[in-house]
Amino acid sequence: MTAAPLIPRNSLVWLLVAQVLVILPHLTHLPLWIIGLWLACATWRVQIFRMRAGYPRGWVKMLLMLGVGFAVYFSRGSLVGLEAGVVLLIAAFILKLVEMRTRRDALVLIFLGLFAVVTSYLFEDGLLAGLYSLLPVTVLLAALIGLQQGSLVTRPWPTLRLAGSLLLQAVPVMIVLFLFFPRLPPLWSLPQPPARGTTGLADSMAPSDLASLGQSAALAFRVTFDGAPPAQAQLYWRAVTFERFDGRRWSQSHPVQLLDVPEWQPAGEPIGYSVVMQASGRPWLYTLDVPQVQDAPARLMGDFHLQLPRPVDQPLMYRALSWPEARREAQTAPASLGRALSLPETGNPRSRAWAAELVRREGEPEAIVRALLWHFNRQPYRYTLKPPAVGADIVDGFLFDTRAGFCAHYAGAMTFVLRAAGIPARVVAGYQGGEFNPTGGYLSVRQYDAHAWVEYWTPGRGWVSVDPTFQVAPERVERGLQEALGAEQEFLEDEPLSLLRFRGIGWVDRLRFSWDNLNHGWQRWVLGYQAESQARLLRQWFGRFEASHLAFGLVAAAGALLGLLALLLLKPWQRQQDPQQRAFLRFERLLARHGLVREPGEGARSFARRAASALPAQAALIEGFLQRYEAQRYAGAGGSAVELARALAELRRALPWRFSRVERRV
Amino acid sequence: MQARLEACLAAINQVVLGKDSQVRLAVTCLLARGHLLLEDLPGMGKTTLSHALARVMGLSFQRIQFTSDLLPGDILGTSVFDKQSGGFVFHPGPIFAELVLADEINRATPKSQSALLEAMEEGQVTIEGATRALPQPFFVIATQNPASQGGTFALPESQLDRFLMRLSLGYPARAAERALLLGQPRRELLPDLQPLLDHAALAAIQQAVAQVRASDALVDYVLRLAEATRSQPQFAWGLSPRGSLALLAAARAWAYLDRRDYVIPEDVQAVLPAVLGHRLREAADASGHGGGALVQWLLREVPAL
Numbered sequence: 001m002t003a004a005p006l007i008p009r010n011s012l013v014w015l016l017v018a019q020v021l022v023i024l025p026h027l028t029h030l031p032l033w034i035i036g037l038w039l040a041c042a043t044w045r046v047q048i049f050r051m052r053a054g055y056p057r058g059w060v061k062m063l064l065m066l067g068v069g070f071a072v073y074f075s076r077g078s079l080v081g082l083e084a085g086v087v088l089l090i091a092a093f094i095l096k097l098v099e100m101r102t103r104r105d106a107l108v109l110i111f112l113g114l115f116a117v118v119t120s121y122l123f124e125d126g127l128l129a130g131l132y133s134l135l136p137v138t139v140l141l142a143a144l145i146g147l148q149q150g151s152l153v154t155r156p157w158p159t160l161r162l163a164g165s166l167l168l169q170a171v172p173v174m175i176v177l178f179l180f181f182p183r184l185p186p187l188w189s190l191p192q193p194p195a196r197g198t199t200g201l202a203d204s205m206a207p208s209d210l211a212s213l214g215q216s217a218a219l220a221f222r223v224t225f226d227g228a229p230p231a232q233a234q235l236y237w238r239a240v241t242f243e244r245f246d247g248r249r250w251s252q253s254h255p256v257q258l259l260d261v262p263e264w265q266p267a268g269e270p271i272g273y274s275v276v277m278q279a280s281g282r283p284w285l286y287t288l289d290v291p292q293v294q295d296a297p298a299r300l301m302g303d304f305h306l307q308l309p310r311p312v313d314q315p316l317m318y319r320a321l322s323w324p325e326a327r328r329e330a331q332t333a334p335a336s337l338g339r340a341l342s343l344p345e346t347g348n349p350r351s352r353a354w355a356a357e358l359v360r361r362e363g364e365p366e367a368i369v370r371a372l373l374w375h376f377n378r379q380p381y382r383y384t385l386k387p388p389a390v391g392a393d394i395v396d397g398f399l400f401d402t403r404a405g406f407c408a409h410y411a412g413a414m415t416f417v418l419r420a421a422g423i424p425a426r427v428v429a430g431y432q433g434g435e436f437n438p439t440g441g442y443l444s445v446r447q448y449d450a451h452a453w454v455e456y457w458t459p460g461r462g463w464v465s466v467d468p469t470f471q472v473a474p475e476r477v478e479r480g481l482q483e484a485l486g487a488e489q490e491f492l493e494d495e496p497l498s499l500l501r502f503r504g505i506g507w508v509d510r511l512r513f514s515w516d517n518l519n520h521g522w523q524r525w526v527l528g529y530q531a532e533s534q535a536r537l538l539r540q541w542f543g544r545f546e547a548s549h550l551a552f553g554l555v556a557a558a559g560a561l562l563g564l565l566a567l568l569l570l571k572p573w574q575r576q577q578d579p580q581q582r583a584f585l586r587f588e589r590l591l592a593r594h595g596l597v598r599e600p601g602e603g604a605r606s607f608a609r610r611a612a613s614a615l616p617a618q619a620a621l622i623e624g625f626l627q628r629y630e631a632q633r634y635a636g637a638g639g640s641a642v643e644l645a646r647a648l649a650e651l652r653r654a655l656p657w658r659f660s661r662v663e664r665r666v
Numbered sequence: 667m668q669a670r671l672e673a674c675l676a677a678i679n680q681v682v683l684g685k686d687s688q689v690r691l692a693v694t695c696l697l698a699r700g701h702l703l704l705e706d707l708p709g710m711g712k713t714t715l716s717h718a719l720a721r722v723m724g725l726s727f728q729r730i731q732f733t734s735d736l737l738p739g740d741i742l743g744t745s746v747f748d749k750q751s752g753g754f755v756f757h758p759g760p761i762f763a764e765l766v767l768a769d770e771i772n773r774a775t776p777k778s779q780s781a782l783l784e785a786m787e788e789g790q791v792t793i794e795g796a797t798r799a800l801p802q803p804f805f806v807i808a809t810q811n812p813a814s815q816g817g818t819f820a821l822p823e824s825q826l827d828r829f830l831m832r833l834s835l836g837y838p839a840r841a842a843e844r845a846l847l848l849g850q851p852r853r854e855l856l857p858d859l860q861p862l863l864d865h866a867a868l869a870a871i872q873q874a875v876a877q878v879r880a881s882d883a884l885v886d887y888v889l890r891l892a893e894a895t896r897s898q899p900q901f902a903w904g905l906s907p908r909g910s911l912a913l914l915a916a917a918r919a920w921a922y923l924d925r926r927d928y929v930i931p932e933d934v935q936a937v938l939p940a941v942l943g944h945r946l947r948e949a950a951d952a953s954g955h956g957g958g959a960l961v962q963w964l965l966r967e968v969p970a971l
Contacts, residue, residue, distance in 0.1 A: 581971070599966065600966070600968070601935075601964075601968055601969070601970050603935065603971065604930070604970075605930055605931075605932050630928075630930060633883050634883060634928045635927070635928040636881055
């Protein structure tokens with residue numbers, strides 16, 4: 001007996017195709033030996049089908065499994081975690097192909113495939129990925145259908161067409177479930193590997209870090225303003241501040257030091273906007289100063305950045321109001337003043353000396369700041385993403401020797417000099433500007449828009465932001481990085497295919513804007529449709545609304561749908577039941593309670609006789625009911641069902657009361 | 667009237683020992699104006715039963731021993747030249763009796779078999795151009811031996827269908843056989859049997875049987891049975907309308923014997939194995955016409971109410 005007829009040809013064909021389609025999007029993060037494994041297993045499977053090869057023996061399977069386990073361990077360094085887990089899953093998905101003997105095995109394979117499709121969303125959840133995943137799902141569905149078809153159906157295309165039309169028919173259900181299915185919080189969260197490779201701001205800054213960001217066109221976030229967008233030069237998106245300097249690297253203060261709520265008063269007109277933020281792996285939001293955020297559990301920290309309880313691992317949508325003219329900690333001396341003045345004990349003597357000279361010459365803090373900015377503006381400083389190397393004293397080397405660098409250099413150096421001059425100051429990291437998409441009416445901020453600037457504190461005015469980079473390369477702030485780099489440096493030289501390289505060509509721009517707009521919509525309306533937005537929408541539709549109502553409504557709707565289906569299938573209105581028959585059913589139920597169940601082929605009389613012999617005390621009543629029933633039903637005697645009901649009631653009174661069924665008597 | 671019938675049954679049971687239900691079925695068959703096929707080994711009392719039936723019911727009895735050289739004329743009768751009258755005179759064959767026992771019907775050639783079967787169906791015979799009516803009532807009991815099939819011509823399905831019932835007497839129970847061994851020879855008892863019914867009474871009974879009420883609910887049960895044989899895969903073919911008519915007619919007679927003027931499902935179930943057993947064939951069984959398992963399935967699975 002061979003298993004060949006058990007898994008029909010059609011199903012096998014579509015299973016193989018589905019495996020390719022399922023594995024394909026995973027290839028970006030799978031080790032390459034997976035391809036070899038799949039080819040080997042698929043060949044083996046086809047040979048089994050052609051009866052040229054046998055199923056693997058137990059020890060071969062064991063060997064394969066161990067081999068795959070070792071391979072995963074060596075290529076991923078672990079057997080647990082997201083990356084290794086997915087590799088293991090895909091490997092199992094492939095190996096099962098060889099082992100598959102019965103329909104049940106094929107079912108397991110198909111369900112594994114569907115799960116593998118879902119895991120690919122962990123790595124890529126864009127519009128294209130979402131649309132693509134419909135393809136493997138359709139083919140897996142075709143394999144499932146093929147499994148039920150028997151080996152006589154050999155043409156694969158009708159099966160696929162059937163699967164496709166089934167999927168299309170499921171679209172309304174999909175939409176309803178998407179809209180109404182409760183968004184449950186995750187039962188557990190998957191630890192994201194640090195090597196996940198999200199580009200973005202880090203919690204510390206050496207100058208070279210922002211330069212690498214300058215090479216990345218990955219999206220950081222998108223903003224839709226309520227009114228007209230402010231001028232490009234006003235768009236300073238704060239993420240974090242760096243207050244500590246160890247001589248080489250600026251880093252964030254410990255969160256505990258930032259816990260006290262800062263003092264500020266709203267002033268002027270607020271700007272309202274909503275942000276769809278990409279996963280950053282960091283617990284910060286991006287906002288304009290001074291923000292108030294709705295519908296995100298963020299807290300305004302002592303340095304005016306917004307901190308979330310956990311890192312942003314998936315796209316996040318939030319609304320914010322910002323008062324750009326507000327005064328920050330103008331009345332009281334902030335607790336962070338000490339941190340904003342601290343410098344390493346030694347290093348950068350020339351900068352310190354220059355700071356002392358500035359204090360002597362200018363006196364007032366505002367004058368010192370003005371002098372510093374004037375210095376950057378007048379002296380031959382250059383803006384470049386590839387600054388020459390400097391020595392141990394990076395501030396000295398930048399300020400007096402190389403005079404070439406980008407925002408991080410300028411901001412770091414200026415903060416250093418201000419602190420040396422006794423003015424509290426810190427580096428603010430975030431993004432500056434962004435690209436306005438006229439098609440969608442929103443602003444896209446990309447990683448190369450990452451920026452660093454300075455804020456200093458004076459009594460009475462509080463914290464004031466200044467941007468030294470603006471003095472050196474005003475076009476960076478006004479028109480973006482590409483303009484600032486000029487002709488000698490290649491913009492985005494690591495991404496030769498990016499459409500962003502061809503900015504300014506009319507149709508490319510239009511294409512790019514439209515595509516970006518589509519992705520934005522996907523992010524905002526599909527991926528961003530989480531618990532809060534669902535609640536908002538449903539409140540808008542149904543007025544007052546509770547999560548429990550939603551769950552209840554969903555269950556009720558599903559129940560009603562099933563009920564309707566059952567009515568349609570069973571058609572109870574077509575079952576004509578005369579009153580005698582109903583009375584007899586009650587008689588049957590009564591006796592069933594006493595362990596007497598009528599067989600389908602058992603007539604009324606034989607059943608009643610059996611019951612009478614089992615319940616001799618009530619035999620007369622049972623016989624009485626039977627006589628009436630037979631007379632009405634078979635002898636054509638008149639009489640109404642009321643008589644039957646009365647006889648039945650008598651019998652019920654005579655029988656001992658039973659709460660539950662007694663065991664069936666045979 | 668039923669009292670007289672029960673006296674008949676008791677009288678037959680005096681002769682055929684321990685076969686109450688078969689005797690009852692045989693009488694039922696007679697009351698339903700049907701013919702009976704007895705299928706059993708030799709020496710089981712088939713002839714005795716037929717004889718006893720004939721005597722008790724007051725019917726004239728003829729026995730035809732079917733052999734392979736039996737000709738239709740031997741059954742129906744022939745015209746013989748009579749010297750005195752100078753013409754052909756018809757000599758009626760053994761079929762012109764009220765109860766005909768066709769012994770070992772499957773030993774005769776199909777031609778002779780069909781002569782009998784035609785007579786059974788039509789109630790008349792046509793010999794040499796002249797149609798002659800058979801006596802009323804007319805009742806055929808055919809027997810066949812299921813065990814030795816050598817040199818026999820099995821009845822085709824279409825002819826099996828002409829018999830209302832097929833019965834098998836089977837071995838007697840131990841007590842019955844003891845009484846049989848100790849008692850008088852059965853043949854000697856037969857002349858002592860007194861006719862308990864006359865033709866008029868029998869005709870009246872048959873008339874009354876046809877009047878027994880079959881309610882809608884009961885007809886629904888018969889229809890469900892017929893539908894089950896037509897729709898379920900284990901049946902090689904479904905029941906013919908003649909089959910369901912036969913079932914209802916036999917059930918009416920059974921109900922009448924039970925002193926009721928209406929039929930209940932139990933009546934149908936009582937006659938069902940005898941009436942349907944030879945009309946059904948299992949799909950898995952290409953040649954036989956057993957039907958026993960199918961009959962049991964029908965009794966068990968088809969909802970009676």
